[in-house]
Amino acid sequence: MMETKTATVTLTIDGQTVTVPEGTTLLKAAAMNGIEIPTLCHLKELAPDGSCRMCMVEVEGGRKGGLVTACSAHVHEGMVIHTQNKKVRDSRRFVLDLLLSNHKLDCFKCPSNGDCKLQDYSLEYGMLETSFHGQRQPGNQQDTTNPFFDYDPEKCIMCRRCSRVCQLRQGRDVISIAKRGFDTKMMPAYGEDWDQSICESCGNCVSVCLTGALASKDQQKFRKWATTKIRTTCPHCGTGCQVDLLVKNNVIVGAEPADGPANRNLLCVKGKFASYKFVASGDRLTTPLIKRQGQFVPASWDEALTLIADKFTALKQNYGGNSLAGFSCSRSTNEDNYVFQKMVRTAFGSNNVDNCARVCHSATVHGLAHTLGSGAMTNTIADITTDVDVILLIGSNTTEAHPVIGSQIRQAVQHGTKLIVIDPRKIDLTKNSTMHLQAKAGTNVALINGMMNVIIREGLADQDFIAKRTEGYTAMRELVADYTPEKVAKICEIEPEEIINAARLYAKAGKAPIIYCLGVTEHSTGTEGVMSMSNLAMLVGKIGRPGCGVNPLRGQNNVQGACDMGCSPFDFPGYQKVADSKTIAKFEKAWATKLNPQIGLTSTQVLPAATRGEIKGLYIFGEDPIVTDPDTSHVRHALESLDFLVVQELFMTETAAYADVILPGISFAEKDGTFTNTERRIQRIRKAVAPRGGAREDYKVFCEVATRMGYSMTYDSPSQIMAEIAQVVPTFAGVNYKRLDILGSLQWPCRSLDDPGTPIMHVGQFSRGRGLFMAIPYKPAKELPDATYPYLMSTGRMLYQYNTRAMTGRTAGINKLANHSYIEINYEDANRLGIKDGDKVQVSSRRGKIQTYAAVGDQVMQSSVFMTFHFPDGNVNEITNPVFDDIAIIPEYKVCAVAIEPVK
Structure with a gap:
């Protein structure tokens, strides 16, 4: 097939001959050749707006005096363009003069001081004050009602970047121009205060504001020029947004969206405002804790690690490796997860290792692997x-x-x-x-x-x-x-x-x-x-x-990676099967030890086995099953039945309170490594601040436990771990830190150092050869409504809080927007029950009772209700059904029969 050549255009810009593709704008053509043209309204992700008029350039022989907006005008053959002659600069000076005539000049107080395009251009063009005098935008109109950012109309230059990003990129259309003349300003619909509008506080308008008219409340405490910018990956959902953390004096003070392939300069409210405050939270665990007479007391690392190794070794000797288990962390790095499962398989001698995918997307891993050959997007x-x-x-x-x-x-x-x-x-x-x-x-x-x-x-x-x-x-x-x-x-x-x-x-x-x-x-x-x-x-x-x-769409930031790294009782890293003797032999050679060939237990099987006395020791890394797993009373009983429980965590969680030893973990912002997002995209995280207190690198802790238990394991760095992953996982063979830093990301399968990765899977042939159709009859849910429990309940997430609130719950603005549990009830059911919106209600199932607050409307059908699982008050998992899928052993969170009654 012949390659189609792109048509090009040759023109002259400031005396420089340039050749660019046909259809290129003058602004882009100049930028491609290192020539900067100023602009205030332009957003590269959107079509040109042309409203600010700062990008005016002169076209020789052009109409209307030859001045055109470079962002919207396109190149033509033989064009001669001037971007810095007197006519052009005078035009820009006039635009700046007009803008300054209606702008509050208090740069020292402004949070965008030193990071303001209006300030930069005014200095460049010698416009330190306006030549216009008289009426201007009225003062004292600041809106500070949003929990995350403030709005000052006196600093607004009407560039419309905020409204355009809100409407055309966020898809919300909250902000628009209102009123006329000097009263004109950007504002939420109907002139409401920000906190009364439909704004969801994503902060993307704040990120594109050039002048400080929209500014983060946190930005009052720092200036961007005094910070260091660290590119990393958001620690929340599986989207894999790229984000720049702003660091000052070893503290993260802000976050900005970066141009990553998954987010393209967008963030959500959690990524923008709640991805970093928990890192410096005052209740972080900073030293090992050992429970003595029912109370946690601080201990040295040596004392804690010795106790852990001795206890697990004794249990292994007395009851065998299958009496031990580990739950890995889907919010931690690929490298941490790889070393964790290796510790369980080598030192513990067990395949009882799992991660939170078991309770969310294990059905995807099993189902798509069976039909297509690969359990991924x-x-x-x-x-x-x-x-x-x-x-x-x-x-x-x-x-x-x-x-x-x-x-x-x-x-x-x-x-x-x-x-x-x-x-x-x-x-x-x-x-x-x-x-x-x-x-x-x-x-x-x-x-x-x-x-x-x-x-x-x-x-x-x-x-x-x-x-x-x-x-x-x-x-x-x-x-x-x-x-x-x-x-x-x-x-x-x-x-x-x-x-x-x-x-x-x-x-x-x-x-x-x-x-x-x-x-x-x-x-x-x-x-x-x-x-x-x-x-x-x-x-x-x-x-x-x-x-x-x-x-x-994978749920947590690295749940895809935790599965890829072999945190599964069925799979070694790269989905290489435990049941396959060749796989066992391969990893025995790679890891230089004898391995257990028996398929392990899932996390949803480990807890019942602990209740039966079959699982004696459990190591939980970064998970909180008391909050996240169904039928909480049974989870508590299982943890209480263990002989020995270790929890490695950032905070004192409800699960950590049951531990015999707690080890302080470190957050995504305190380590190097990689996450793999929902689209199989491997991306870097980078250390932005030093770990809190005496906390150590998580993978080093696992290495130390394994070594003290008799399996020597050590790594100099996360990049060395990735090098080992590339050796044992064929789909990661072409992945290393050097390539990731150069290319930004790689999507597996990536089988060699010259493989660019795989954006689309199953092209030409399925991973399993032929795609497999499955004849699947419909089976009703295991528990359906009846006369005693007449409502069908589903559970799920909400925008503002994330999972157990361990991270988001330490951001005050998030808690202001979402601070208690609720149950969505259809208004007809609510009327029949005598329940009004906001009323306290009791929700009961066959497993227990909780109290929460009614959210009455038409979000759910009649005889159906919905709850989130984020809140400690009214934790829905006290009453959810622990029945499992027969194949993936995944709980049925989405269907549960409940009864509802008002609390008098």
């Missing part, structure tokens, strides 16, 4: 939110659980993408959707079978793709023949026409990704639900192609 975030015709979003409240991806979905809709939302709640993205199938929780398999019935019956299946690239189609086709839209509609409690229309819209689209999350996985049929996703994509040939695929 098939495409990239940019690919599935840019230039796609339809997005099928199922079981994912994206704008709250993965906010930056949610913003990109909103952008896609703005650009013409049709959105199908399948969710039992009216999630935020419902109002952006073309269709919302509000199916009953727990009916995903039936619904997808119904859609496939329509696609096959109407001849919309890709028979060529099916014949060439898949197997198992006939059995699947025969099974779904019975799942007519009419039958499925009754199961899902929706209309048959909704199923038919959704099937047609998805099948007929040229590019249509499936995006899903925990609403698919956290069921007693979670793995089968995941397999249904691959069934649907393969049926219409939408896999192994741009803008298509099956795309699970």
Whole structure:
């Protein structure tokens, strides 16, 4: 195939001959050749606005005096451009003069002093004061109501960057120009105070403000020129946003969005304002603690590590390696997780190692690995939110659980993408959707079978793709023949026409990704639900192609990496199977020791085994199962049944309180390493500040425990650990720190040092050879409402808090916005129960009772309710159902029968 040459244009800029691609703007053409043209309104991610007029340049022979805005004017052959002659500079001086005439000149007090484009250009062009006098923007209009940032209209230059990023990138449209003349200002809709608007405090408007009109409250305490900027990866969800931490005197004082491939200069409220304050929190654990007579007392590292090694060694000698287990941390680095599972397998002699994917996306790992050959997202975030015709979003409240991806979905809709939302709640993205199938929780398999019935019956299946690239189609086709839209509609409690229309819209689209999350996985049929996703994509040939695929959104920042690194009872690093004798032999050679060939227990099996006395010792690294696991009373009983419990943590969590020894961990900002985001993208984190107190590198602690237990293990640095990972994991063979620092990131599989990585998986051939269709019958959830417990409850995340609140709960602004638990109730059910919005209610299940507050509305269907799991008051996991998926052993968080009554 012949390579198409890009047409070019040659022109002259300031006497310099330059050649650039046809269609390039003058602003970009100049920048490509090292010539800076000033601008105040330009945002590179958006189309030119041309409103500030600072980028005026002269075109020889041009109309209207030859002055044009460089951001919007395009190159033409033979153009002669002047960017710094007298006419151009006078034009810019006039613009600055006008801006200064309506601007508060108190630079010393301004939080953007030294980081202000208006200040920079005014100095460059000699405009220290305005020549205009008279009326101006009224003073004392500051709005300080937002918990994270302040707004001062007197500093605003009407560049509209804030409103454009809010509307066109965040997809919210909160900010607009209001009023006229000197009263004109940017403000939230209807002139409300900021805290009364629909603003979700993402802070992206603050990040693009050039003058300090919008400024972080924290910025009053520092000036950016006095800080050091450290590029890292956000520690919250699996999006993998790149962020620059601002450090002053060994304290992180702020965070700014960076131009990463997943976030492209966007952050959410957690990334912008809550990704760093917990690092310097005064209640950080800083020294080892040993429990003596029921009380924790400080201990030296030597004393604590000796006790740990002696206790675990004794338990291993008395009861065997299978009596020991470890839970690894999906918020820590790939390197930490690799060394942790290696410690468990070598020193403990056990494969009882797991991570929090067990309770969120283990169904994805098992399901997609079985049907496609790899249990991971098939495409990239940019690919599935840019230039796609339809997005099928199922079981994912994206704008709250993965906010930056949610913003990109909103952008896609703005650009013409049709959105199908399948969710039992009216999630935020419902109002952006073309269709919302509000199916009953727990009916995903039936619904997808119904859609496939329509696609096959109407001849919309890709028979060529099916014949060439898949197997198992006939059995699947025969099974779904019975799942007519009419039958499925009754199961899902929706209309048959909704199923038919959704099937047609998805099948007929040229590019249509499936995006899903925990609403698919956290069921007693979670793995089968995941397999249904691959069934649907393969049926219409939408896999192994741009803008298509099956795309699970992983929950925590490095839950993908924890799985990749072998923190699983079934898998060594790189998903190499424990059950395979060749894998055992490979790792015995690599690690120079004998390994246990027996498949281990999952975390959801370890705790019941502890209750039975089969698991004696447990090492928990950075997890808090008392808060996160279902049926909390049983989790407490399991931890109390252990002979010995070690917890390595940042804070004194509810789980840590049950430990015999607590070791202080260090945060993402205090270490080097890598995270792997939801799209298989390996990215660096970098040490920004020194660890608190006497805390040590986590991987070094694991090495010390292993060594004291008789398996010598040591590493000089995280990069040395990654070098070992590259040797034993084929899909990481081309990954090292040098390449990551040069390229910014790599997506596995990356099999050699000249392999650029794999943005789209299963191109031409599936990882397993042929894609496998699975004939999956619908099975109802294990616990459904009855006369005693008449409401069907689901659980999930909210925007402001994150998981157990260990990180976000230490940011005051976050707690101001979200500080207590709640239960969403349909207003008709609430009226019948005599419950008003905000009332205290009691929620009970077969496992216990909690009290919380009613959030009455139409977010949920009648006879359904929803709760988050973030808050210690009314912790929903006291009452959730601990029944498991038979394959991935994942709990059924999404379906639980409850009763509700008002608290008098």
